[in-house]
Amino acid sequence: MTEVAARLDANQVLAALGDATRRALIDLLAQSPSSISDLASALNVTKTAIGQHVAILEACHLVVSQKTGRVRICRLDHRGLDALQVWIEARRHPWVEKLDRLDDLLEEEDGVSSPNDGTTAGV
Amino acid sequence: MTEVAARLDANQVLAALGDATRRALIDLLAQSPSSISDLASALNVTKTAIGQHVAILEACHLVVSQKTGRVRICRLDHRGLDALQVWIEARRHPWVEKLDRLDDLLEEEDGVSSPNDGTTAGV
DNA sequence: GCAATAGTGAAGCACATACTTCACCAATGG
DNA sequence: CCATTGGTGAAGTATGTGCTTCACTATTGC
Numbered sequence: 001m002t003e004v005a006a007r008l009d010a011n012q013v014l015a016a017l018g019d020a021t022r023r024a025l026i027d028l029l030a031q032s033p034s035s036i037s038d039l040a041s042a043l044n045v046t047k048t049a050i051g052q053h054v055a056i057l058e059a060c061h062l063v064v065s066q067k068t069g070r071v072r073i074c075r076l077d078h079r080g081l082d083a084l085q086v087w088i089e090a091r092r093h094p095w096v097e098k099l100d101r102l103d104d105l106l107e108e109e110d111g112v113s114s115p116n117d118g119t120t121a122g123v
Numbered sequence: 124m125t126e127v128a129a130r131l132d133a134n135q136v137l138a139a140l141g142d143a144t145r146r147a148l149i150d151l152l153a154q155s156p157s158s159i160s161d162l163a164s165a166l167n168v169t170k171t172a173i174g175q176h177v178a179i180l181e182a183c184h185l186v187v188s189q190k191t192g193r194v195r196i197c198r199l200d201h202r203g204l205d206a207l208q209v210w211i212e213a214r215r216h217p218w219v220e221k222l223d224r225l226d227d228l229l230e231e232e233d234g235v236s237s238p239n240d241g242t243t244a245g246v
Numbered sequence: 247g248c249a250a251t252a253g254t255g256a257a258g259c260a261c262a263t264a265c266t267t268c269a270c271c272a273a274t275g276g
Numbered sequence: 277c278c279a280t281t282g283g284t285g286a287a288g289t290a291t292g293t294g295c296t297t298c299a300c301t302a303t304t305g306c
Contacts, residue, residue, distance in 0.1 A: 018141015030214040070273040070282045081211050088204050091153040193252045193303040
């Protein structure tokens with residue numbers, strides 16, 4: 001069930017990871033959760049830029065953040081990476097992709113009706 | 124050794140996959156090998172554009188191509204996806220990254236304790 | 247040979263977007 | 277209270293790059 005959704009935003013995940021700064025951000029957050037200021041000083045960019053990047057990374061479920069007081073702590077969100085993994089597997093074994101469409105037809109209980117790219121940012 | 128190399132060009136792989144057209148190209152090639160003209164007509168872009176994209180995809184080992192006669196057949200190269208998979212794993216389990224050097228000395232199997240949160244690593 | 251097809255190279259354009267500055271608000275701490 | 281710190285919003289800039297057109301070469305087929 002989540003496979004379909006995961007494959008859909010895998011596009012957004014890849015678009016997000018296309019940027020080197022965001023990849024560096026992911027690298028930092030993979031080591032430890034950090035605040036916006038921490039990330040900004042680590043990457044030598046402004047806090048505004050970090051905020052924009054974090055917003056993008058959150059939209060595709062690569063990062064989660066919560067603001068306590070005036071500090072926003074960002075941490076890695078595994079769901080984005082999961083979606084990416086699914087995306088890779090589907091391309092590494094194309095026959096799975098073909099069987100997957102059959103799987104969608106057989107499993108219409110989840111209400112997956114539009115095969116088009118909805119790009120629903122489930123937020 | 125190969126892991127380091129794979130992790131290095133994973134950056135290029137992600138940069139390449141950041142583009143929607145190149146992702147569509149990968150999707151097509153995951154289904155079947157195709158010529159430049161085939162891909163061009165499938166994506167409604169010029170053959171020149173496809174040629175440029177294929178060059179980028181080849182540079183990061185996502186695509187291999189060989190020219191027989193006047194036709195260049197492009198097919199998926201698994202090495203790019205492999206590198207991406209390694210990249211993901213390294214971020215999904217950051218402690219593995221930290222213990223990477225120790226990994227050479229100690230052949231630890233599991234039971235690793237993360238300093239951050241205790242998310243169960245079900246792998 | 248001639249025409250059509252497949253692909254490549256150079257050059258330019260147009261749009262996207264990453265980053266900045268400026269201004270502002272909210273929380274912390276002396 | 278005032279200063280500092282952490283973060284956000286708006287707006288502008290500028291660099292990158294995806295795609296095109298034009299020109300050209302090299303195969304294929306009649």
